[in-house]
Amino acid sequence: MSKTIPIVNATAPAGVSTAIEGDGMGCHAGGEKMLAAAKASGKSEVLAQYAKDYPMDPKAGPHDQPQSMCPAFGSLRVSLRMRRTATILSGSACCVYGLTFTSHFYGAKRSVGYVPFNSESLVTGKLFEDIREAVYKEADPANYDAIVIINLCVPTASGVPLQLLPKDINGVRIIGIDVPGFGVPTHAEAKDVLAGAMLKFAREEVLAGPVQAPRTGRSDNPTVTLVGEMFPADPVIIGRMLEPMGLAAGPVVPTREWRELYAALDCAVVGAIHPFYTASIREFEAAGRPIVGSAPVGHDGTEAWLQAIGNAANVPQAKIDMVKNMMLPAIKGGLARMPIKGRITLSGYEGSELLVARLLVESGADLRYVGTACPRTVWSESDCQWLEAHGVHVQYRASLEQDLAAMHEWKPDLAIGTTPVVQAAKEMSIPGLYFTNLISARPLMGPAGAGSLAQVINAAIGNKARFDEMKAFFGDAGTGHATGVWESAHGVPQDRPEFKAETRRLLEKQAKKRKAEAMI
Numbered sequence: 001m002s003k004t005i006p007i008v009n010a011t012a013p014a015g016v017s018t019a020i021e022g023d024g025m026g027c028h029a030g031g032e033k034m035l036a037a038a039k040a041s042g043k044s045e046v047l048a049q050y051a052k053d054y055p056m057d058p059k060a061g062p063h064d065q066p067q068s069m070c071p072a073f074g075s076l077r078v079s080l081r082m083r084r085t086a087t088i089l090s091g092s093a094c095c096v097y098g099l100t101f102t103s104h105f106y107g108a109k110r111s112v113g114y115v116p117f118n119s120e121s122l123v124t125g126k127l128f129e130d131i132r133e134a135v136y137k138e139a140d141p142a143n144y145d146a147i148v149i150i151n152l153c154v155p156t157a158s159g160v161p162l163q164l165l166p167k168d169i170n171g172v173r174i175i176g177i178d179v180p181g182f183g184v185p186t187h188a189e190a191k192d193v194l195a196g197a198m199l200k201f202a203r204e205e206v207l208a209g210p211v212q213a214p215r216t217g218r219s220d221n222p223t224v225t226l227v228g229e230m231f232p233a234d235p236v237i238i239g240r241m242l243e244p245m246g247l248a249a250g251p252v253v254p255t256r257e258w259r260e261l262y263a264a265l266d267c268a269v270v271g272a273i274h275p276f277y278t279a280s281i282r283e284f285e286a287a288g289r290p291i292v293g294s295a296p297v298g299h300d301g302t303e304a305w306l307q308a309i310g311n312a313a314n315v316p317q318a319k320i321d322m323v324k325n326m327m328l329p330a331i332k333g334g335l336a337r338m339p340i341k342g343r344i345t346l347s348g349y350e351g352s353e354l355l356v357a358r359l360l361v362e363s364g365a366d367l368r369y370v371g372t373a374c375p376r377t378v379w380s381e382s383d384c385q386w387l388e389a390h391g392v393h394v395q396y397r398a399s400l401e402q403d404l405a406a407m408h409e410w411k412p413d414l415a416i417g418t419t420p421v422v423q424a425a426k427e428m429s430i431p432g433l434y435f436t437n438l439i440s441a442r443p444l445m446g447p448a449g450a451g452s453l454a455q456v457i458n459a460a461i462g463n464k465a466r467f468d469e470m471k472a473f474f475g476d477a478g479t480g481h482a483t484g485v486w487e488s489a490h491g492v493p494q495d496r497p498e499f500k501a502e503t504r505r506l507l508e509k510q511a512k513k514r515k516a517e518a519m520i
């Protein structure tokens with residue numbers, strides 16, 4: 001499947017334009033033109049579904065949107081984590097380079113397939129033939145249960161019809177999905193694009209006849225499928241809380257193996273731990289499964305979640321109360337033993353931000369703001385209401401600018417956030433913690449979650465004096481237009497506001513021209 005990328009001096013046939021023509025047709029250019037191209041190329045249906053599943057403010061400009069990594073990373077990550085699953089990307093070489101780099105940086109141990117293209121193969125349909133050929137070559141049932149092909153921005157904008165691929169080759173399932181940056185707002189939601197597509201496929205298989213049992217066999221108790229990538233200990237902890245109610249923790253979606261999809265569908269209740277899996281939840285609803293939002297975090301969250309799960313699974317109230325009596329005092333004790341003292345702002349793009357926020361508030365933190373790149377859904381409504389009742393501002397679809405504005409306004413003792421937020425915090429001598437690396441990598445659920453964040457957070461807050469010392473030592477060196485270390489003998493860079501104004505004017509002119517062209 002791997003190919004050398006050919007450097008071909010090819011031009012499209014006269015009069016045929018392609019989505020890759022023009023400058024800046026990647027994620028830095030804004031998506032309007034690509035969106036229009038994709039709709040014109042037969043992708044309106046899938047894009048309309050994405051617009052419903054992953055809603056954005058239609059008037060949002062480039063700075064009103066969440067700034068996360070390339071969304072396709074979410075789908076790629078889900079696919080690379082599945083056993084016996086091959087992944088093929090179809091997109092610009094620079095996008096594929098970035099995506100494979102990031103996935104291997106995050107520990108993926110498998111190869112990513114790539115089908116390269118150029119303007120000619122794109123407009124003549126040869127790219128689709130190449131993808132088809134690559135899929136046929138890979139489809140060996142001895143090695144794979146499924147092959148996932150992901151259309152990135154340019155092939156989606158050009159209408160490369162992955163839906164025309166066979167659904168099954170030699171017993172290997174073929175899952176083709178479009179994951180363009182202009183249709184799927186965050187990499188979190190791109191996980192749902194693939195998870196939802198696989199659940200749909202698996203549900204149709206279940207309807208068609210008998211399917212494989214889970215590797216570890218079926219549980220004797222009714223199960224609760226958990227939706228959302230979690231710290232590995234969390235499903236185990238949830239399982240322990242469910243056991244006295246006569247329930248068991250089922251698979252976690254996105255699953256790690258194809259046959260787990262059947263087990264996930266074969267549940268009594270679905271726990272939408274992460275609230276943005278709209279396409280996946282649609283499949284569970286089609287299978288007739290009740291859905292429960294939020295998660296067992298902190299005292300109040302655990303209380304409400306156990307009650308909601310118990311109700312949905314028809315567990316007698318006496319049993320639900322018994323579990324609450326076992327768990328809640330332990331959680332309260334854990335929170336009291338490990339208090340968090342200090343003002344915090346919190347932002348992220350994982351989808352678990354509201355859950356972490358609840359835990360912080362119950363630990364005693366003075367939390368003022370929580371921003372999430374994910375959209376508002378019914379499955380996080382109780383978390384949002386609880387946080388607002390505790391004086392926390394909740395911002396869905398938060399942009400970097402909103403996260404930074406909150407930090408400037410509240411001047412917290414600690415900013416938890418994405419890389420640019422943490423970087424800005426440190427520049428202001430505010431200790432910062434990366435949400436993904438340091439907060440998501442801890443248990444959050446039930447008794448194990450109570451107090452689990454305190455150590456890392458209190459240690460970070462305690463570092464404030466070190467930031468002040470560093471700030472005093474470096475003074476104004478290396479800031480603003482004079483960033484870097486300069487010797488006055490060789491000249492320190494001068495600020496040129498007139499140059500900046502001219503560049504801004506040219507960019508605005510260019511943007512207006514693009515908009516006018518797009519309307520023709």
Ligand code: SF4
Binds near residue numbers: 026027072091092154
């Ligand atoms: S595929 Fe990802 S990296 Fe490439 S242009 Fe689209 S959003 Fe950007």
